[in-house]
Amino acid sequence: MAHRKLGRVSAHREAMLRNMTTSLLVHGRIVTTVERAKELRRLADKMITLGKRDDLHAKRQVNSFLYGNEAAKKVFTEYNAKYADRNGGYTRIVKTGVRRGDAAEMCIIELV
Helix, strand or coil: CCCCCCCCCCCHHHHHHHHHHHHHHHCCCCECCCCHHHHHHHHHHHHHHHHHHHHHHHHHHHHHHHCHHHHHHHHHHHHHHHHCCCCCCCCCEEEEEEEECCCCEEEEEEEE
16 A cells, blocks of 8 residues: 555545645644654655755745745755755654544654
C-alpha cells in the first residue's frame, strides 16, 4: 500500500495533510496521532527537499501544495539554509501516550 487512508475520502485526506504540512512548516511542531504523523513526515520531507533545490519549478510545486505564503517563504529562506548539509530525515516523531477520548496513540512531530 502506498499510503494510509486515515478513515477519510481522498479529497478530505489530501486537504488534511496539506493543512498539517503547512502548520508544521510554519510552527515547527504539531501534536497529532502517530498514523497521521507518519504520513505527514513523507510530505514535509518532500517540501523541504524541494526548498533545497531552490529553482523556479520547485517554488511553483511548493506554492501549489502549501496553503498560504508564510510556509513557502520559510521553506525557501530558513529551512533551505538550516538543512543544507542534511540528506533527508528532517522530522522527528516523539510519542506522548494515548488520547483520553478514544485511546488513539498521540505524538509530537517536529522539525529536527
